[in-house]
Amino acid sequence: MNGPQPEPGTGAASDPIAPLLSARAVHKTFGATPALRAASLDLYAGEVVAVTGRSGSGKSTLLHCLAGVTVPDTGTIVYDGQRLDQLPTDDRSRLRRRHFGLVLQFGQLVPELTAAENVAIPLLLERRRRASAQAAAMEWLDRLEVADVADARPAAMSGGQAQRVAIARALVTSPRVVFADEPTGALDTVTGDLALQVLLSATRETGAALVLVTHDNRVAAAAEREVVLRDGTVDVPATAGRPESGRP
């Protein structure tokens, strides 16, 4: 991938009232099974959105399309004025590494590497010098209060520690969007709640938008708004509202 490439965040596309990331009428089918049917979602800079729905409702597929991990069959994904779905694979990967962070249910840390090395990976992929990447990794581990496990491998960490390390890895590149797929799903309620608070405060401090995919209403309640998926399509506009019953 040579040649000039428009860099997101620099053009007229950085309209403050335009969505930062936008999915429009996205269809995605796996084999004969439609996972998404005309799903649309707008994400604005710095906001926290929960994507909820039963298992099989298409929420993880929507996250993968938004994050540029998967390309939709039809429909568009626009990130900061760029058609993500039309980018060549290499460019899409590069954009994803620079602008997006991903937190998954089980952390997905590399088992052979220490916490600090895991957190440094995204920077090393961007050809940052090792010393500088390690320093940035340590800074994030410290910020998320897991500096004490910097030299430990994932197997030696608790679930909550591993998830904090995964959050540090997602945030180390200063992404503009963080995607979290069931980020507390593998943790007990109290540990999950603490990890969620860490994720929320870290994204708030860095100004990143956060997309929380979850089937847990308590996690959804931590978001500013909710998008419900049902059978691969958006079920409820988040602005749903009715007068409350006046009856006692």
Added chain:
Amino acid sequence: MSLGMVLLGVLAERPAHGYDLKRAHDDRFPSARRLAYGQVYATLARLERDALVELAETTRGAGPDRAVYAITDKGRAELLAWLDAVESPGPYPAEELVRKTITSLHLGADADGFLVHQRAAHLAAMRRLTLDRAEAPELGARLAIDHALAHLDADLRWLEETRDRVARETTGTGGRQVAERTGGDR
């Protein structure tokens, strides 16, 4: 107090006397406490006073005369407004959610719309509590909020499951069909 609305829901299908209303209530809400006749007649008197029902006729049987009541236009409007209105999510709205949903299904009203909007109201309440908890300095306050959150979460799961169950067990949208499934309205 929603007993009046539940009785209006029965009367919206057909005129009935007090005994019919008690039977319909007890059939629809088998887990609720049986209605006493005194409650039925007191509620009917209140509904009649408010012009939500009217005396349709008096039938003569072997026993005492029986008053048959019918819903008025005003009663029908009040009933539909109740079916449509989101319940205040807390402190304990659960029973009202059940009463309203079942009544709505019997009438073939927009139960799904109600469930969707109620979900949004419940989640908004959870969102407020989640923010409050983050700012609560005392452990005790946080535990109390956890308790409220757990109850709202349980309601939410019921709202979701109910939508799924209704969608799966009713092919059409007719209230009659649903009425058969829920075991009432013979």
